[in-house]
Amino acid sequence: MGESVKIRYKGKVIDLPVEEGVMGEKGIDISTLRKSTGMITIDPGFVNTGSCKSAITYVNGEEGILLYRGIPIEQLAEKSTFLETAYLLIYGNLPNKKEFDEFQNQIIHHTMIHESAKAFYDGFPPNAHPMAVCSAVVGALATFYHDSLDVRNKRHIEISIHRLIAKLPTIAAFSYKKSIGQPFIYPCNMLDYCTNFLHMMFSVPCEVYPISSVISKALDVLLILHADHEQNCSTSTVRLVGSSMCNLFASVSAGIYALWGPLHGGANQQVIEMLQTIYDGGGDVKKYINKAKDKDDPFRLMGFGHRVYKNFDPRSRIIKKICDDVLNKLGIHEPLLQIALKLEEIALKDEYFLERKLYPNVDFYSGIIYKAMNIPINMFPVLFAIGRMPGWIAQWKELQEDKEFKIGRPRQIYVGPPKTDYVPIEERDG
Numbered sequence: 001m002g003e004s005v006k007i008r009y010k011g012k013v014i015d016l017p018v019e020e021g022v023m024g025e026k027g028i029d030i031s032t033l034r035k036s037t038g039m040i041t042i043d044p045g046f047v048n049t050g051s052c053k054s055a056i057t058y059v060n061g062e063e064g065i066l067l068y069r070g071i072p073i074e075q076l077a078e079k080s081t082f083l084e085t086a087y088l089l090i091y092g093n094l095p096n097k098k099e100f101d102e103f104q105n106q107i108i109h110h111t112m113i114h115e116s117a118k119a120f121y122d123g124f125p126p127n128a129h130p131m132a133v134c135s136a137v138v139g140a141l142a143t144f145y146h147d148s149l150d151v152r153n154k155r156h157i158e159i160s161i162h163r164l165i166a167k168l169p170t171i172a173a174f175s176y177k178k179s180i181g182q183p184f185i186y187p188c189n190m191l192d193y194c195t196n197f198l199h200m201m202f203s204v205p206c207e208v209y210p211i212s213s214v215i216s217k218a219l220d221v222l223l224i225l226h227a228d229h230e231q232n233c234s235t236s237t238v239r240l241v242g243s244s245m246c247n248l249f250a251s252v253s254a255g256i257y258a259l260w261g262p263l264h265g266g267a268n269q270q271v272i273e274m275l276q277t278i279y280d281g282g283g284d285v286k287k288y289i290n291k292a293k294d295k296d297d298p299f300r301l302m303g304f305g306h307r308v309y310k311n312f313d314p315r316s317r318i319i320k321k322i323c324d325d326v327l328n329k330l331g332i333h334e335p336l337l338q339i340a341l342k343l344e345e346i347a348l349k350d351e352y353f354l355e356r357k358l359y360p361n362v363d364f365y366s367g368i369i370y371k372a373m374n375i376p377i378n379m380f381p382v383l384f385a386i387g388r389m390p391g392w393i394a395q396w397k398e399l400q401e402d403k404e405f406k407i408g409r410p411r412q413i414y415v416g417p418p419k420t421d422y423v424p425i426e427e428r429d430g
């Protein structure tokens with residue numbers, strides 16, 4: 001019998017088993033709590049609540065550690081590629097050459113979307129936010145692929161995986177082209193994943209956009225860094241939708257919407273807008289640090305803070321290095337980077353931030369690199385979604401294969417009116 005905790009309530013003592021993870025983290029298994037006490041737990045935002053056991057990603061927020069299937073993010077960023085990391089996350093191991101070539105070949109040959117799907121873009125206004133467009137078109141893939149909606153059919157899941165990883169860059173680039181009134185650029189199967197995306201974003205029928213290898217390599221590393229992050233808001237959304245045995249397209253479509261929120265993946269767009277505001281206002285960094293600390297001011301230092309990391313986000317350290325590297329290689333002097341560095345320098349000496357363990361997170365520097373790549377600001381969260389796609393898929397697949405699979409259905413404590421009777425309208429006040 002392993003460790004357990006005892007709850008004493010109204011003279012009754014119950015034992016709750018303690019689960020221990022591979023890295024020593026512990027959780028109290030409360031799956032028998034309501035049956036044995038009639039009570040539930042309450043934990044707004046699930047700050048203290050684990051939703052599942054997972055073998056995909058490990059984050060140690062106190063020490064700033066991030067592992068994908070046990071491999072440190074620093075090693076994957078240096079030595080792997082996004083598609084290889086996607087395979088690792090989804091299938092649980094680094095692929096051998098045959099496995100990788102087959103996976104990559106499947107992705108390459110699913111990059112086009114159904115010609116009828118292009119009509120969706122005519123219905124969106126030109127100023128539609130690309131996250132709304134991407135979620136809508138990804139969700140609509142379920143209307144085309146009736147051959148891959150059965151979540152208990154391994155073949156259906158396999159082809160959905162290939163379609164989603166392959167098609168999101170195409171869907172995203174098409175949303176950008178539509179917004180600027182340029183014709184869609186089809187994927188080119190001769191190009192690698194990131195170069196192909198940049199080609200679809202920036203080439204035009206009359207000339208091919210010369211893509212710098214510095215940019216496509218930097219983008220590949222950024223996608224690796226965004227690929228998964230345990231049970232974050234959007235991944236938990238994908239799992240919850242998938243827990244009703246809903247297909248992968250619909251589950252990921254919901255995840256894209258959750259990621260769009262400014263507190264989550266939408267923060268990378270908010271960071272650049274914040275830096276631009278500070279720059280346009282004369283660069284008074286201290287004024288914004290004080291605004292962030294002011295309880296009466298809704299302003300938050302976007303790109304700072306994290307639910308789990310109470311130390312540096314290891315991804316932020318790597319992205320900061322890529323930022324320096326890309327700007328130097330492209331010969332770009334980016335004033336917003338200077339503002340960001342100043343903000344970080346001041347915040348990390350300030351008691352308010354130190355006390356609350358608020359450090360730069362994955363979104364703080366990424367937008368500066370995207371800006372250097374000429375990616376439009378409203379597309380920044382879309383790049384986060386392209387990166388997070390393999391993580392969403394891996395987590396959804398793990399859920400479907402989980403022997404403890406259950407539909408997600410949290411409980412609540414009711415705080416509404418006590419039982420009351422219906423009042424006919426003629427007897428109501430007013």
Ligand code: SDX
Pocket residue numbers: 045228229231232233262263264265267292293299300301302303304305306307308356358361362363
């Ligand atoms: C992502 O979960 C993941 O793994 C997410 C992610 C992933 O890979 O999937 O890492 C990606 O979403 C990164 C986070 C991007 N969001 C932002 O950068 C938005 C700005 N940061 C926050 O709003 C906030 O830090 C959160 C949302 C990230 C975390 O919020 P929590 O854990 O609910 O913490 P909290 O809001 O309760 O804050 C604790 C305290 C509060 O002050 P007190 O009530 O104790 O006085 O810290 C303060 C907050 O006011 N605080 C901030 C702040 N973040 C927290 N104060 C100023 N600026 C900030 N950025």
